[in-house]
Amino acid sequence: MINPDNLIPPALTLAGIALVSLICQLMAWRLRLPAILFLLLSGILFGPVLGLISPDEFLGDLLFPIVSLCVALILFEGSLTLKFDQLKETGGMVRRLVTIGALITWGVISVACYWLIGLDVALSALFGALVVVTGPTVVVPMLRTLRATPRISKVLRWEGILIDPIGALLAVLVYGWIMSQAAGHNAFLASLAIFVQVIGIGTIAGIAGGHLMATAMRRHWIPEYLEVLAALTLVLVMFSLSNHIVHESGLLTVTIMGIWLANAKGIDIEEILVFKEHLSVLLISGLFILLAARLDLDALLALGLPALALLLVIQFVARPLAVWISSIGSELTWQERTMVAWVGPRGIVAAAVSAFFALRLEQAGYEDAALISALTFAVIIGTVVFQSATARTVAGLLKVTEPERRGILLIGANQVSRALGEVLQRLEVPLLVVDTHWDSIRQARMKGLRTMRGNPLSATVDSNLDLTGLGTLLTLTPEREWNALLNQHFRRDFQAHRIFTVRNERAGANQRMQISSKHEGLPLGQEGLTFSKLSSLISQGAHFKATTLSEGFSYEKWLEDAGKTRFALLALTPEKRLRVLSPGLELVPEAGWTLIYLATGQDEKSAEAAAVVKREHAQTEKDAKPELPDAV
Known part of the structure; x- marks a missing residue:
């Protein structure tokens, strides 16, 4: 300093x-x-x-x-x-x-x-x-x-x-x-002249700058990697030029330029907007x-x-x-x-x-x-x-605030998503299920889930998608490329560490055919857990369950008991905040948290066997206990 x-x-x-x-x-x-x-x-x-x-x-x-x-x-x-x-x-x-x-x-x-x-x-x-x-x-x-x-x-x-x-x-x-007034001139006429000049120059320059930038982007006069620089330069030039012609008309110029670009058809201003947002914070x-x-x-x-x-x-x-x-x-x-x-x-x-x-x-x-x-x-x-x-x-x-963003947006209304959605709804986690297939949406609605049918990438769905209270995105579709595209699309609405996906490796594909992990969200669940595996397990009778951890029954103890028959996916804090378990996040559920996991058919059989053993043990102790005479 x-x-x-x-x-x-x-x-x-x-x-x-x-x-x-x-x-x-x-x-x-x-x-x-x-x-x-x-x-x-x-x-x-x-x-x-x-x-x-x-x-x-x-x-x-x-x-x-x-x-x-x-x-x-x-x-x-x-x-x-x-x-x-x-x-x-x-x-x-x-x-x-x-x-x-x-x-x-x-x-x-x-x-x-x-x-x-x-x-x-x-x-x-x-x-x-x-x-x-x-x-x-x-x-x-x-x-x-x-x-x-x-x-x-x-x-x-x-x-x-x-x-x-x-x-x-x-x-x-x-x-x-x-x-x-200080110069002895007619103050009213001078102010009126300034008003007309500022409005006229600011409006003309703003429309001209916005139209020029929109046309250049629409007709690809500028390569994509230079669009941000071109917009930045044009804003500074039009602002300075407008101010040079009529003092303080530049603010009106850049405002009209921005509004013109925001409402122009056939151009994508996301890259400009993201860069300008970061620049604005710094400035x-x-x-x-x-x-x-x-x-x-x-x-x-x-x-x-x-x-x-x-x-x-x-x-x-x-x-x-x-x-x-x-x-x-x-x-x-x-x-x-x-x-x-x-x-x-x-x-x-x-x-x-x-x-x-x-x-x-x-x-x-x-x-x-x-x-x-x-x-x-x-x-x-x-x-x-x-x-x-x-x-x-x-x-x-x-009471004019939005609810805390503790809910989840599920893309995909397939059997995996529907099964997971049922458990989340029982735990009172706000959620919205979006899918393009009518039959999948119909089955989700029959289970009482809040749904929206449509393509998340369409302009209609994008403008009407209600994300109030939703702070986590989970793409649950079998198409890995589609999941990656959706994860990129929703980065403007969700923070990067709150975007998750179930990965699906393309069988037999080499590295050149695989999608880079940087284009996807964080993986859901343990390493190697794919959509195909989840879907197969659910088809075989597996279902999602929830259990609350305690001091005597910690997450480590749960992992010991789980073996290869249970797959932990999500956790809910006592404050009802949703946390997603992922290899990329060092998250250890604590006492009082509710663990959401997939229990396989083998886990159910093991649980039933343990229950039978427990009942037999209790009966044995009862039989061995001597009977006392009735009190006189």
């Missing part, structure tokens, strides 16, 4: 920021809290508190161009997830939130800032415009830990991405109005640390109680009022509306744009402009900390 004496090399500074970012992300994952909370605190600690990071000295004039380009990439990545078919239920509310809701939020916050903080009308209006935005950088990580229902998640995700360019546009208009982490390190703690602490009062107005007046008015006529329940009203943290766009405008206004002679940046960070920290600490509790009280 760096200090005022420049004793630490720049390379070590960047490495230090990356390390701190990783630690913050790991802490957030472990504690199930938004990472932004730890990133902000780390930036403040290593910046103004310890003086180890000084972004202005480290990056100089490159700081804001770098921040702007990073924000563009983050916003583009978020907009790639916005598909129009997600707006069937919530489209009207999203439109009202980013228009009517944004104006209500701006008005309430501007008035509150004027009365509570004492800034003049112009600066209060600018601050209100800056903190209108919520942003995907804080909303999306919060949604991961919140596990809200799909309708809440869609509303907050769409709003967070669309409100960023709208908030930036609003801030540009207010800034133009302030500078026009968000670094940016929050850098911008928090620039914070003037003295200016922030000097705000005192008025800043706290302003934060309360934002949380309990501006946000609820905007949401409830915007939700009139929507299908959201009052619980869902309340949850949307509760979640509205401010993020990286507000921080970056406020720092930029504060610097410009200070240079123009506005002495109070420095307060805007400090006040914006106070709102960011306040909303992130408060909502991170309370959102999960509020969601639980309102």
